[in-house]
Amino acid sequence: MPVRMRLSAITLDCPDPLALAAFYQRAAGLALHPGSGPDFASLTGEHGIFLAFQCAAAHRPPTWPDDDVxxxxxxxxxxQDLDEAEARLLHLGATRPDRQPEPARWRVLIDPAGHPFCITAPTVQPGR
Known part of the structure; x- marks a missing residue:
């Protein structure tokens, strides 16, 4: 029988946990967890899931779209609006790589520590 597990956190390595937490806090409107500090910071997400950031001084940012890292x-x-969200995130410090696989459906952006993330349009419901 499989073990029942519930996702509780997604943790990203980065050189400055508080700085990366501040980026995602402003981008997603999540609350900074009171126990956050320079070595580990987390944001309280929806449904009790934490988005966390741990210090990795030797962190090497991914090199998407190539796979060197x-x-x-x-x-x-x-x-709700890809163009509006992209503009806001770029203003907050994200960057936009040249390669965009399906920019009408989703956009790939890079956070200030070098992690790729995507913003996606809501799924269109049949009949709408």
Missing amino acids: PQQLHCDFTV
């Missing part, structure tokens, strides 16, 4: 993981965020 694999992306390891990435987060996807649903937004």
